[in-house]
Amino acid sequence: MSEPLKTVLVVAVALIDTDGRVLIAQRPEGKQLAGLWEFPGGKVDPGERPEQALIRELKEELGIDVNEACLAPFVFTSHAYESFHLLMPLYLCRRWSGVVQAHEHSALKWVRPNQLSDYPMPPADEPLVAWLRDLL
Ligand SMILES: Nc1nc2c([nH]c(=O)n2[C@@H]2O[C@H](COP(=O)(O)OP(=O)(O)OP(=O)(O)O)[C@@H](O)[C@H]2O)c(=O)[nH]1
Numbered sequence: 001m002s003e004p005l006k007t008v009l010v011v012a013v014a015l016i017d018t019d020g021r022v023l024i025a026q027r028p029e030g031k032q033l034a035g036l037w038e039f040p041g042g043k044v045d046p047g048e049r050p051e052q053a054l055i056r057e058l059k060e061e062l063g064i065d066v067n068e069a070c071l072a073p074f075v076f077t078s079h080a081y082e083s084f085h086l087l088m089p090l091y092l093c094r095r096w097s098g099v100v101q102a103h104e105h106s107a108l109k110w111v112r113p114n115q116l117s118d119y120p121m122p123p124a125d126e127p128l129v130a131w132l133r134d135l136l
């Protein structure tokens with residue numbers, strides 16, 4: 001019997017601009033899944049609430065400030081990677097302050113929901129992209 005996979009909680013967000021486009025960010029060289037496009041976010045630290053973690057990650061990764069009330073729970077993905085099991089809720093957010101900047105990614109892009117499938121994303125993100133396309 002193989003060891004059970006550890007479940008890792010990662011929080012992510014679809015930031016939506018006034019034109020209805022969604023922000024995706026390219027993972028930098030040297031990181032797992034480098035070059036793939038993802039939703040900004042990251043791991044929830046011990047003792048941290050998911051929304052707190054997302055607000056922290058958005059400040060670190062994009063330099064923006066988000067109010068917790070502006071984070072709307074949307075859908076989640078549950079995906080077995082080789083070395084861990086990813087559980088990742090995706091929030092929607094249409095309001096923030098500051099200008100998005102790539103502090104930790106190699107590029108950022110605003111994309112229409114029906115064009116998200118043109119960008120290579122981690123396998124766990126596939127169902128999220130389908131939900132965004134169908135529900136936004
Ligand atoms: N942020 C984010 N992570 C994703 C997505 N899809 C996906 O499989 N992941 C996986 O979730 C895991 C954690 O994400 P992360 O690398 O952003 O974590 P983090 O910001 O805390 O970075 P760090 O661990 O380098 O400090 C990675 O293995 C990543 O590949 C996604 O759309 N957004």
Ligand SMILES: [Mg+2]
Nearest residue numbers: 040041042043
């Ligand atoms: Mg991250």
